[in-house]
Structure formats: C-alpha cells, structure tokens
Amino acid sequence: MCRYVFEMGGVSKSFRCTLEVRDYELDSQGIVNNAVYLNYLEHARHLFLRETGQEFNDWHKKGIDPVVRRLEIEYRQSLQGGDQFEIETWVEQKGYVRFLFHQRIVRGDEEVLTAVITVVFVRNGRPVQPPQEMVEALREFSKQE
Numbered sequence: 001m002c003r004y005v006f007e008m009g010g011v012s013k014s015f016r017c018t019l020e021v022r023d024y025e026l027d028s029q030g031i032v033n034n035a036v037y038l039n040y041l042e043h044a045r046h047l048f049l050r051e052t053g054q055e056f057n058d059w060h061k062k063g064i065d066p067v068v069r070r071l072e073i074e075y076r077q078s079l080q081g082g083d084q085f086e087i088e089t090w091v092e093q094k095g096y097v098r099f100l101f102h103q104r105i106v107r108g109d110e111e112v113l114t115a116v117i118t119v120v121f122v123r124n125g126r127p128v129q130p131p132q133e134m135v136e137a138l139r140e141f142s143k144q145e
Contacts, residue, residue: 014090015048021083031078038071041103041115044087048101052137063123064131069098070118077112079105085112091138096129097121099138 001018019040027033046056059066079085085107092100099119105112121130 014088015044015051016089017044017047017087019043019085019087021079021081021085023081026081031080034075037073037075037105037113037115040087040105041117044089044103045101045117048089048091054134054137059131059134062131064128065122066099066119066130066134067122068117069120071115072117073113073115075113077107077110079107079112083107093135093138094118097127099130 021032025032025036049056056066085105088104088106090102092102094100097120101115101117101119103115103117121128121134
C-alpha cells in the first residue's frame with residue numbers, strides 16, 4: 001500500500017509505502033541482511049516515480065538512464081521476519097543535474113534507517129541534464145526542505 005502524506009497545509013508531501021519483511025531476506029542472525037535494504041529503497045523510489053508519471057523503462061527506451069551516483073545509509077535498527085514497515089520518500093533537486101532522494105524506513109514509531117541517494121542522468125554513459133518532464137514531475141511531488 002502506498003500513499004502521499006501532505007504536511008504544512010498541503011505545501012509539502014512525501015510518498016509512503018508499507019512493505020513486509022519476507023523470510024528469505026533474513027541473514028543467519030535472523031535479521032534483514034544489510035544489502036536487502038537497498039532493494040527496499042529502490043523499490044520505493046520506483047513506485048514513487050511511477051506515481052509521478054515517470055517510468056524508468058520508458059526513459060531507458062528514450063536513451064536516458066537515471067543512475068545512482070552516491071548512496072548514504074545510516075542504519076539504526078534491524079528489521080526481522082514478518083515485520084511491517086513503511087518507507088517514506090521525498091526528493092529535492094540539487095543544481096542542474098542531480099536529484100537527492102531522501103528516504104526513511106520506519107517500523108511503528110522506530111526509525112530503522114535514513115538514506116540519501118544521489119541520482120544523475122546519463123545518455124550513452126555520459127552525464128546529461130534531466131529531462132524537463134522529469135524535473136517538473138518531481139518538483140510537483142517533492143518535499144521542500
């Protein structure tokens with residue numbers, strides 16, 4: 001289940017998805033393996049973009065690929081099998097070529113992790129400015145920091 005959450009009189013919003021830990025995502029300690037969180041975050045970003053009308057596959061067919069340039073994660077808690085959790089996503093444009101996707105994973109009232117993912121756009125492996133259509137879509141659905 002995913003939804004937008006409006007804050008401050010509807011001026012800003014974030015995108016939230018609820019997911020559940022699957023047993024095969026656990027490591028030998030019985031907690032979610034650290035690499036699995038990357039999949040959770042990416043899945044939430046793709047759902048977020050789809051909600052804004054932007055599809056990664058459509059941009060790829062046009063020769064433009066959004067790619068992760070940098071990834072920062074701060075782990076605070078561990079998820080365990082069967083846990084339900086929420087991923088909150090908001091975005092800000094940084095300069096002319098970068099977008100920062102801010103993401104949080106929360107289980108109930110506990111913050112599990114925070115992440116900042118820097119995304120840039122490339123065409124044939126070379127950096128390009130993001131398509132204006134993408135800029136406008138993300139601006140409309142971004143949280144103002």
